[in-house]
Amino acid sequence: MxxxxxxxxxxxxxxxxxxxxxxxxxxxxxxxxxxxxxxxxxxxxxxxxxxxxxxxxxxxxxxxxRPADAQRSRLIAVGLSGAFTGLGLVLQWSRLGPPALPLGAFGIAIIAGGWFIFPKAVAAARRFSPDMNLLMTVAVVGAVAIGEWSEGAAVTFLFAVAEVLEAFSVARARRAIQSLMQLSPETAWLKQGDSFKEVPVGEVKVGDLVAVKSGSRVPLDGEVIAGASAINQAPITGESMPVEKKVGDTVFAGTINGEGSLEVRVTKLSTDTTLAKIIHLVEEAQSQKAPSQRFVDVFARYYTPAVMLLALLVLLVPPLLFGGTWAVWTYRALVLLVIACPCALVIATPVAIVSGLTALARRGVLIKGGALLEAIGKLRALAVDKTGTITEGRPRVTKVSPMNGRPEAELVRIAAAIDIHSTHPLAQAVVDYARQKGIEAPRGENYQGKTGRGAEAELEGHHYFVGNHRFTHELAVCSEAVEQKLAEIEADAQSVVVVGHKPHADCPGEVLGILAVGDTIRPNAASAIQALHAAGVQKVVMLSGDNQRTVDAIARQAGIDEAHGDLLPDQKISRVQVLLAQHRYVGMIGDGVNDAPAMAAASVGIAMGAAGTDTAIETADMALMQDDLSQVAEAIRLGRRTVRVIQANIGFALGVKAIFLVLALTGHTSLWLAILADTGATLVVIANALRLLRANSGPANVSGEDPHL
Missing domain, CATH: 3.30.70.100 (Alpha-Beta Plaits)
Structure with missing residues (x-):
């Protein structure tokens, strides 16, 4: 195709x-x-x-x-068409030989150039569905019928040239996609006993051990069990610098090993690797038409029959009603048919979309469809989660403040016994702190998570809770002393984990102590926010379940416009809806799981650090393969550039059509000039769209690949 x-x-x-x-x-x-x-x-x-x-x-x-053979045959046919068209013109102008000789040359040119066009025209006629092949065929047959053999040959040759050049242009965009597929090696060195054997990656099972030699590509996703090396992850994440890998670290198929040698335990089959998912998403994304493409498809559906009807009226009305010359108006009608070809209009948008999607995929940004690429280009506001987006997402306990005479170890033990059930970053920080201090914590019984508040469980017959400031008020255990301590911690931009005895039966409950948990801001957070503003985002808003003081402090450091703390998941959705009402196109950045409802409510849901995280890749509209917020600004810029390219292509194609429609009606153009203009317009819009493949070619270039593919 x-x-x-x-x-x-x-x-x-x-x-x-x-x-x-x-x-x-x-x-x-x-x-x-x-x-x-x-x-x-x-x-x-x-x-x-x-x-x-x-x-x-x-x-x-x-x-x-065999596409290569078919393309070679087509090139030979087009070459013959051009040669015989030229020969026919020379014979016609020089008047050498009998009059039938140039006609014979033109006839051969028409047959050679039309052998892969005419069958499609016949098929279109049988379906009563006019397409550009049928339009060209009717124009050529009409030209021959009125004795314009040279015009018919020229139209056939130029249209065949346009078809070949269009095929080459589309093939270039295809190669850009296929270059992703070629990143993963076809074989792996599988460990069998004490030796290694080279086998196809499809034969390697989860749990098998494979060797990754220095300088070679990692064959499958897995976990390093022996060795250390620096891995170039640019093909997956777009990172410009190699990442040090040691025992216990995750490696991805298609990434490039450095000087060290590694043994890797395979964690995913060849069909399930992160790279395989990226390739699948890029391929699937192309089938989702952008709004501009849907507009063009609908326009072309009515435009072609309308121009055919206009050509019929041009053929019949002037001679029948106004005494026009049949030959003159037949020729003008044929020119209109050539102009009706919507090729430049319909090809420019899909080439631009796939070029933009592929350029971003090569830099670690996955976007699920042309419609979303256009939406990203139109983003005017951005909502961001705090933990893992603006901050590192690896909080740690910085201070323990017991109250009411409780020992520190007991306070940490109770908190860890509850938090051991949770995967929340704050909970994990408490559990890790207990392990570091050598405090053994049993698993609490009857655990219940309280979304946006904390959790509770029973320990040795007592009811305990861990939670945020809001939770202490809901349980009615907050006091002036607790408020003062919380204010001190929150003023330092740290999160709080309040540990307490939950009110039950005749027990009023009490706060046993407070754990301060700190999460450092990402080094590039402030510059990333500046880049977002520079890319045209008018407002960046932080939405967090953390306390308002901490959220405000982090927002000031990062240069964020607004910050809203103490939010439950449904309140985040409400905030996103407010932004949608104000700015229409709004993005929401989260981890793809906890923030899924708010991400779904936004125009574009964006997952941070999705490399190796299946859920994040599958749930988000846009996935950043590394934890780099600046990639969002890059995606917005390329999305806007893609929209501009599409708009320019559509405007240019329609402008050329409009000009030549007027010229055709007034008799100031010819068949060969019309097809030349159509061919030129097609090539211009394709070349303009392919320029997107060159966009932001910095990070991906370290992989050794040609960024212009």
Whole structure:
């Protein structure tokens, strides 16, 4: 497939087949995916596609077509068409030989250039679905019918050249996608006993041990069990500097090992690696049409028949009603048919979208579809979570403040006994602190998590709780002394974990002590926020479940416009909805799990640090493969640039059409000039779209890949 008309033709012939449930034709991938009943065979599908004037082969069966040979044959045919068109013009101008000689040359040129166009035109006529192949064929036949053989040959040759150049341009965009697929090696050195054997990656199972030699690519996702080395993770995360890996660290398929040698325990099959998920998402993203592409598709659907009707009126009305010359108005009608070809209009948007998606994927930013790429380019406000987004997300206990005479060890023991049930960063910080201090904590019984507040459990027959400031008020155990201590901790931009005895039966309950937990701000947080403002984001708002004083302090350090603390998940959604009402296009950055409701409410949900995190990759609209907030600004800039390129392409294509429609009606253009203009417009918009592949080529270049692919 080389153009959108062919995609539409495939869908028209496959969807009516009995037993076919869904058809997805991927122009940039050059594939068609069909969901069908077991009664439908692969042969039936291939035969149906042939009725659309195209050839197909099954991927599962290994494929039988040879695209390189087909392209070579097409080039030879176009070359012959050009040669015989030139020969015919020379014979016609020089008047050498009989009059039939130049006509014969033009006839050969038409046949050579049209052998891969005319079958598609016949198929379109049978379907009563006019496309550009049918328009060109009618124009050529009409030119021959009125004796304009040279014009017919020129139109055929120039249109064939346009088709070949368009195919090359689409192939370039395809190669950019395929370059992602080539990152993962096909074999791995599998440990068998005391030796290693090179086997296909598909034969390696989860739990197997593989060796990664220095300078080679990691074959599969896994955990380092022996050795240490610096790994270039640019193909996955876009990081510009290699990352040191040691025993216990995670490595990703497709990344490049440095000088060291590693032994890795495989954690994912070749079909489930992070790289495989990235490739799948990029391929799937292309099938999700952007709003501008949907507009163009609808426009082209009505535009082509409308211009054909106009051409028919131009052919009939002047001669029948105003005594015009049939030959003159027939020629002008044929020029209109050539101008009606919407190729430049329909090809520019998908090429721009896939170029933008691929450029970002090569830099560790995954976006799930052209519609989202356009939405990212339109973002005017951004809501950000605090922990793990603005801060490092690795909090640690910095101070323990017992109250009412409780020993510090007992306070930490109670807190850890409850928090050992939770995966929340603050809870994990408490458990880690207990381990560091050598304090053994049993698992609390009857544990209950309180979303946005804390948790509670029973320990040795007593009811205890851990939680935030809000929770102490809800339990009615807060006092002036507690308020004063909380204010001191929160003023230092630290989070609080209040540990207490929960009120129950005749027991009034009490606060036993407070743990101060600190989380350092990311070094590049302030510069990332500045970059977001520079990229056109008008407002950045922090939404956090942490206390307001801490949130305010972090926001001041990072340069964030607004900060809202003490928020429950549903309150975060409300804040996002307020931003949507004010700015229309709003992004929400979180971890892809805890902030999923707010991310879903936003125009674009963005997950930080998604490398190796399946849930984050699957739930977010946009996934940052590394913990780098500055990637959001880069994505917004490229999204805006993509939107501008699409708008420029559509405007240019429509402008060229409008100019030549007027010229055709007034008789100031010719068939060959019209097709030359259409060809030129197509090549201009494709070249403009492919420029997006060169965008921000810094980080990805360290992988040794050509950033301009």
């Amino acid at each position: 080389d153009c959108a008309d062919e995609v539409a033709a495939i869908e028209r012939v496959l969807k009516p087949l009995a037993g076919v449930r869904e058809v997805r034709a991927n122009l940039m991938g050059g594939t068609v995916t069909v969901a069908h009943e077991a009664s439908v065979s692969e042969g039936q599908l291939i035969e149906a596609i042939a009725r659309a004037g195209l050839k197909a082969s099954g991927i599962a069966s290994g494929g039988s077509s």
